[in-house]
Amino acid sequence: MSELTPEHRAALIARLTALADDELLLSHRLAEWTGHAPILEEDIALANIAQDELGHAIGWLELRRTLDGSDPDALAYRRAPDEFTNAALTELPKGDWAFTMLRQYLYDAWEALWQDAAKASLYVPLAQVSALTLREERFHFQHTGLWVERLSLGTPESERRMRAALTALWPYALGLFWPLDGEADAIAAGLLPDPSGVKSRWLELVTGHLSRLGLTPPEEQPVARGAHTEHLAPLLEEFQRVARQHPEAVSW
Amino acid sequence: MAPQTETAVWNALTGVPDPEIPAVNIVEMGMVRGVSLDGDTVTVRFTPTFSGCPALQVIRDGIRDALSPLGFDSVEVETVISPPWSTDDITAPARTKLETYGVAPPSPAQEQTLFMALEPEAVRCPRCGSYDTRLTASFGSALCKRMHVCNACREPFEGMKSV
Numbered sequence: 379m380s381e382l383t384p385e386h387r388a389a390l391i392a393r394l395t396a397l398a399d400d401e402l403l404l405s406h407r408l409a410e411w412t413g414h415a416p417i418l419e420e421d422i423a424l425a426n427i428a429q430d431e432l433g434h435a436i437g438w439l440e441l442r443r444t445l446d447g448s449d450p451d452a453l454a455y456r457r458a459p460d461e462f463t464n465a466a467l468t469e470l471p472k473g474d475w476a477f478t479m480l481r482q483y484l485y486d487a488w489e490a491l492w493q494d495a496a497k498a499s500l501y502v503p504l505a506q507v508s509a510l511t512l513r514e515e516r517f518h519f520q521h522t523g524l525w526v527e528r529l530s531l532g533t534p535e536s537e538r539r540m541r542a543a544l545t546a547l548w549p550y551a552l553g554l555f556w557p558l559d560g561e562a563d564a565i566a567a568g569l570l571p572d573p574s575g576v577k578s579r580w581l582e583l584v585t586g587h588l589s590r591l592g593l594t595p596p597e598e599q600p601v602a603r604g605a606h607t608e609h610l611a612p613l614l615e616e617f618q619r620v621a622r623q624h625p626e627a628v629s630w
Numbered sequence: 631m632a633p634q635t636e637t638a639v640w641n642a643l644t645g646v647p648d649p650e651i652p653a654v655n656i657v658e659m660g661m662v663r664g665v666s667l668d669g670d671t672v673t674v675r676f677t678p679t680f681s682g683c684p685a686l687q688v689i690r691d692g693i694r695d696a697l698s699p700l701g702f703d704s705v706e707v708e709t710v711i712s713p714p715w716s717t718d719d720i721t722a723p724a725r726t727k728l729e730t731y732g733v734a735p736p737s738p739a740q741e742q743t744l745f746m747a748l749e750p751e752a753v754r755c756p757r758c759g760s761y762d763t764r765l766t767a768s769f770g771s772a773l774c775k776r777m778h779v780c781n782a783c784r785e786p787f788e789g790m791k792s793v
Contacts, residue, residue: 419767426769433682506712513793
């Protein structure tokens with residue numbers, strides 16, 4: 379393909395960073411369950427999923443490095459909260475089991491559908507990374523989808539918790555599809571997926587599945603991407619602590 | 631030191647185990663896409679299995695350690711991600727080794743659809759050979775594995791995911 383224009387390059391960098399920020403923070407939230415999940419198998423499952431998401435963050439940041447020479451570790455460990463462009467969905471505290479599983483389910487569906495669309499990107503390196511990560515995302519979506527069913531159709535208590543989680547999460551989940559500034563041209567050029575197209579597929583998939591389980595999402599407006607809650611700063615304080623205390627360290 | 635041949639490089643690479651499943655090496659697991667020699671530099675084209683696999687760095691170090699004694703000034707490990715690694719790349723002898731080691735080898739990778747069948751192809755118990763097995767956990771001790779139990783011999787066992 380022809381050389382990227384500066385605008386297209388900037389749009390790719392912004393999108394890769396937003397993707398990586400989501401993955402990093404959600405990975406951290408999932409890792410908070412390590413040693414605390416209700417059963418051993420789920421402890422292991424969440425640790426696996428967290429590790430996959432961290433791997434995806436590395437994939438996006440390594441791709442960004444090829445575009446602007448940025449250091450993935452510096453981006454992960456040395457940015458301030460207001461520099462993160464994650465959807466607030468991924469920074470919310472881990473909540474109860476229903477909240478954790480539903481958040482992961484809503485996120486996995488978005489991630490898988492975005493990557494599925496990105497496989498067709500004319501920016502070949504993005505298409506290649508997406509093809510790789512999508513294979514892993516399918517396992518997550520299968521797992522979290524089953525948990526959403528179990529909890530929705532389980533006991534009155536599990537159903538109550540699922541309903542509460544859906545009400546709390548929905549506006550944040552819609553924020554995943556928030557368009558990034560300057561992205562429109564890169565979308566028109568076929569370099570990036572159109573978030574609104576991904577959203578249509580996501581809504582059909584997720585609301586269809588949830589309605590079969592007797593759940594209806596609330597009518598809510600999305601929370602804008604980049605609008606943060608009070609939970610991000612403490613998360614980063616913990617996530618970045620070791621790297622900031624030992625800036626000279628080259629391996630952990 | 632005398633110039634090395636490509637065959638010597640491949641032979642040395644068969645000495646690099648998969649750290650998660652040390653019964654098999656990275657060549658028979660299909661992780662080495664190619665090698666090229668250019669004077670005193672050797673380049674290994676390496677394809678990662680799962681993107682977040684913590685073994686990847688260990689494997690890259692293992693490649694360097696295996697090839698340094700061959701006398702190269704420089705050992706380059708180039709990451710190749712396309713086409714993505716597939717469990718279909720695992721050789722037949724390696725599948726036998728996996729089973730002997732107690733890990734059910736992966737079924738043929740299905741067409742990569744977004745949504746997976748909930749009842750995937752029956753997995754054979756590596757201990758007694760029965761197909762009367764069930765999946766007990768979608769995730770296991772490593773990103774590449776899942777947990778099963780055999781209804782015939784009652785033993786739990788690990789199986790490789792198909793990707």
